[in-house]
Every structure is written in C-alpha cells, then in structure tokens.
Amino acid sequence: MPPSDPGGGDAPAPHLSALYQEVILDHYRRPRNRGTLEHPDVAVAKKNPLCGDEIHLHLAFDGDRVREVRFTGQGCAISQASASMMTQALAGKTAAEIGAVARRFSEMVAGDPAAARDAALGELRALAGVAKIPVRHPCALLAWNALAEALSTRG
Amino acid sequence: MSALIDRDEFPLLARAPELVYLDSAATTQKPRAVLDALRAYYEHDNANPHRGAYALSARATERYRAARERIARFFGLADADCAIFTRGTTEALNLVAASWGRANVGAGDEIVVSGAEHHANFVPWQQLALERGARFRICELAPDGRIDLDQLRAMLGPRTKVVAFHHVSNVLGTINPVREIAELAHGVGALAVCDGAQGAPHLPVAFDQLGVDFYALSGHKMLGPMGIGVLLGRREVLERMPPYMMGGDMIEFVHDDRSTWNVLPHKLEAGTPNVGDAVGLAAAAELLDAIGMDRVRAHEQALVRTAYERLSAIEGVHVYGPAPDARSGVVSFTVGDVHPHDLATILDARQVCIRAGHHCAQPLMRRLGVAATARASFYVYNDESDIDALVAGVRTAKELFGHATV
Structure with missing residues (x-):
C-alpha cells in the first residue's frame, strides 16, 4: 500500500515528488529526438494494449554504431520521458554498449539501488522512482522493449 | 449526501477506511449479504x-x-x-x-x-x-x-x-x-x-x-x-x-x-x-x-452532479459527455497535459482508485479525439467525502506537474 496523505492537503507523497521531477516533465513536454527518419535501418512499434501507450522507434546505423534515432508515440509522462531520454543515451553507441545500458536500466526499474546510482545511466536515473510503483514499470520499459526488438530485428 | 448503503456492509471497505473507491463501473465491491x-x-x-x-x-x-x-x-x-x-x-x-x-x-x-x-x-x-x-x-x-x-x-x-x-x-x-x-x-x-x-x-x-x-x-x-x-x-x-x-x-x-x-x-x-x-x-x-433502483439512480445522480460541478470548476479540467442529469454514475475527464495514467498513480498514492485509459472503447476514444481519459464512477457506498478526496487529488496532480501547460 503506498503511503497516503491523511491531511488531505496538496502535498504529494514523497515518492511521487521524486518521480515527477522537473527533468521528467521536461522530457515529457519537450521530447528529444522526436520524429521519424526518412531511411531508417530499423523501424519498430510497440504498444501496451492495456493502457494504449505507444512508441514508434526509428534507428539508423553507421556500421555497428547508432547514427541517428527518432521516436514518436503517445502516452504518460513516464513512458514518453523514458523514450526521450533513451534516445539521447543511444547516440553513437554500439549494439553491445546499448545492451549494457538497457540491462542497467531494467535493473534500476526493478529496484536495484546500485543501478540507480550508476553514472552510466546519466539522466535516466531520474526515473529511479518508478521502481516503487510496480504498476508503472511497463510504462518505463515500453521504449526499451521497442529498442530490444529493434536490435534483435537487425541481428 | 451520505452513502446509500453504509461502508460497514462492505468488508473490504470497512477494513480500509481510507480507501476511496471510484471504479465501480469496472467492478463493484461486495456486500456482506x-x-x-x-x-x-x-x-x-x-x-x-x-x-x-x-x-x-x-x-x-x-x-x-x-x-x-x-x-x-x-x-x-x-x-x-x-x-x-x-x-x-x-x-x-x-x-x-x-x-x-x-x-x-x-x-x-x-x-x-x-x-x-x-x-x-x-x-x-x-x-x-x-x-x-x-x-x-x-x-x-x-x-x-x-x-x-x-x-x-x-x-x-x-x-x-x-x-x-x-x-x-x-x-x-x-x-x-x-x-x-x-x-x-x-x-x-x-x-x-x-x-x-x-x-x-x-x-x-x-x-x-x-x-x-x-x-x-x-x-x-x-x-x-x-x-x-x-x-x-x-x-x-x-x-x-x-x-x-x-x-x-x-x-x-x-x-x-x-x-x-x-x-x-x-x-x-x-x-x-x-x-x-x-x-x-x-x-x-x-x-x-430492498433499497430500490430509483433510489440508487437518485443517489448516483446527486454524486455525479457534485463531481461534475467541482471538477469542471478546476482550471484545466475537461469533463467529457453530457450534462449530469443526462448521465449515469460515470465522469470521464482529463486534467491539462497530465496524462490519465500519471493522474491515476498520483491519486493512488492518496488511496483514491480511478480508472485511466481507453476503457475498452477505442472506437469511441478516436471519435472523442483523445487517447485516454481518467474515469471516476460511483455506486451505493460512495458519499461526498469521496468527491472531496478526488478533487484534492486532482489539485495535487496539477501542482506536481507544475501546471505549465493547460
């Protein structure tokens, strides 16, 4: 049971203030790398049929490295901010490097405190608060599932 | 308005006095009977x-x-x-x-x-x-x-x-x-x-x-x-x-x-x-x-009227659907650019249960031009204090989102 706010005032629960912080809302309202690529090497779409959130991901590679990435989609602040921050984290990385970041991110969402402190995740650490809200894990992971599919499609 | 059937008649609600259950259109709580x-x-x-x-x-x-x-x-x-x-x-x-x-x-x-x-x-x-x-x-x-x-x-x-x-x-x-x-x-x-x-x-x-x-x-x-x-x-x-x-x-x-x-x-x-x-x-x-379905209807109408008026009065809140008297015990709404799922999470932290999403009615959502709405729905065990909690939660969500965009 999440902590309640018995006073009925307007102060949100601390774990929510930690989650809905400025950086998340900024990515939600001003998503980075939003759009499509004219000639993507891989294009995948992922949808959460339960809530309707969706992410379309376009990736272009230079050899093994991500050259460009764009996304479109719609959904909650968590799913869209996660997608936006993810695209920033991908640029210039190899598939293996991306896999490592993705694993670390999943660990953070699952509640691993070491992952939540790992500098390798950069801004993505702002999403650490979602660990405490299991029903929202699929939101945080939607873009990453799309990414995993994109990478496996490419082989 | 007070509840039509006391919360004490519903073991789950009696056990969780702080719980504000506003998702009866999805499923109702079960009375002792x-x-x-x-x-x-x-x-x-x-x-x-x-x-x-x-x-x-x-x-x-x-x-x-x-x-x-x-x-x-x-x-x-x-x-x-x-x-x-x-x-x-x-x-x-x-x-x-x-x-x-x-x-x-x-x-x-x-x-x-x-x-x-x-x-x-x-x-x-x-x-x-x-x-x-x-x-x-x-x-x-x-x-x-x-x-x-x-x-x-x-x-x-x-x-x-x-x-x-x-x-x-x-x-x-x-x-x-x-x-x-x-x-x-x-x-x-x-x-x-x-x-x-x-x-x-x-x-x-x-x-x-x-x-x-x-x-x-x-x-x-x-x-x-x-x-x-x-x-x-x-x-x-x-x-x-x-x-x-x-x-x-x-x-x-x-x-x-x-x-x-x-x-x-x-x-x-x-x-x-x-x-x-x-x-x-x-x-x-x-x-x-034993209660009478006319009274059930009247109770829900009173709740819906209050919820509709109080939610509509909040800047940035948009209520979908007809005037309160022409509807059953359901209020679908959105709050500025706060996504309904985020709203539901914020309300959940205050033990307010609402539904968020497409409500298994995607054709209708397309016609309304929205991907998702928040939905509060009422039944015999709800009273005005549940609406107070809903309205307070919506205000909290607005504050949390800094309310830059309405």
Missing part, C-alpha cells in the same frame, strides 16, 4: 445440480432455479427460463453473435453498432461480419453523446439483421433510449441487442417493457460475484437459436450420429452451472430491490 450467501451455499447446499439422485443435489438444483427466478424478477422478466446465465456481459454478447449471428447473418447482410460500444459489443459483431461477408456499419453519436437516431434511421434497411447498442456508455455515462432504438430495429425486422453492463447496475430495468430481444449484463458490476452474468432474452428468439457450446446439461439425447437439445435455459448453458455465483447474484438483486 452477497459474501454470506456464497458461503452459505457452499457450506450447506453444494452439489452438482440436475444430476445426482440424492437430496443434496436436489437442493443445489433448487437453489439454482430459485436464483434464476429471483434475478429474472429483479429485471422484470416474467419468463425466468429466458434468463441465461453466462460468465458476464462479454460472454452473453458473444453467445448471441455466435449462435444467433452465425445462423442468421449471411453475405450482404448488415450489422449495425454505434461508435461508442465497449469492445465486447463491437468486436464480436465486427468479426461476425468479416466471417460472413456481411457489412459492418457504425452509427455515429449525436452531440449529446447518445446514438444519433436520425442517422440510425437512415442506416437501417431490409438487409439490416442486427442492431447492437449500449444502454449506458461506460466512458461517458450517456443513457440511450433503448425502447426507441429497439422499435427502429424491429421496424426493419432486425434483432435488437442491448449491452446492459452499465445499465443494469444503475437504472431500473424492466426487460419485458424494454422491447429489445436481448439484454446482456454482468453480476460483478451490481454487487454480485465475478464470473456470473445474464443474457435476458425473448423466448421466441431463444427457442430458434442453436446451442452456443456443447457438453453436459445442454443435451436431450446423444445418439452415435446426432444429438438433440435440452429445453431453455439449459440448451444455452453447457457444463456444470455456476450455482454459487448465481446464488450470490440473487442476493445482490435482493439487496438492490
């Missing part, structure tokens, strides 16, 4: 009905029969054997689409639904049309959110076989004129099928006066247990329908090369029936009858 009836059935009368040649099985059979009669009476259906037990509204509607539909809808025929149907009253008909080569037509909504009767009238013709529509919208709470729509359908010789999932729990329903051929409903949305629903039907139509599922109970004779069918209601209830939940639903009907 229903839980006691379930327990009493299993503790005193449980056996497989219609089979055993012993007194206990006869008692289970009698409990099942009496439950059907009680529920039929609650819904104003004189011929109780025309109340078919199903798992819920979804199965009831699928039963009609599969049994009546496959027997009566062919290539070139037309099936009409509205743009505000729940997926359970949309997809079975869409798929039937695809399977039979029939034309699937969607009647749009009037500005007040109800089915546009002028367009419906123009759409109906000699090829129309089915008009399937909702009594009450699970998203907007709009109440459709069931009798009028049934008359239009019958005017062209079409079947009138009404999805009553959101009607049966909230409005007085007198099936024999409604004019529809079928009315489908779920027990768990009207204080009953999960896993039991009812298809109310007209005998004349039910008699001509082939079985929906094959198995025990629904046969008369099984020869090596063919079989014949049992009488109603058994023909359409294959397998061991869900006696326990039928008994539980009968207890729910008993309770609602």
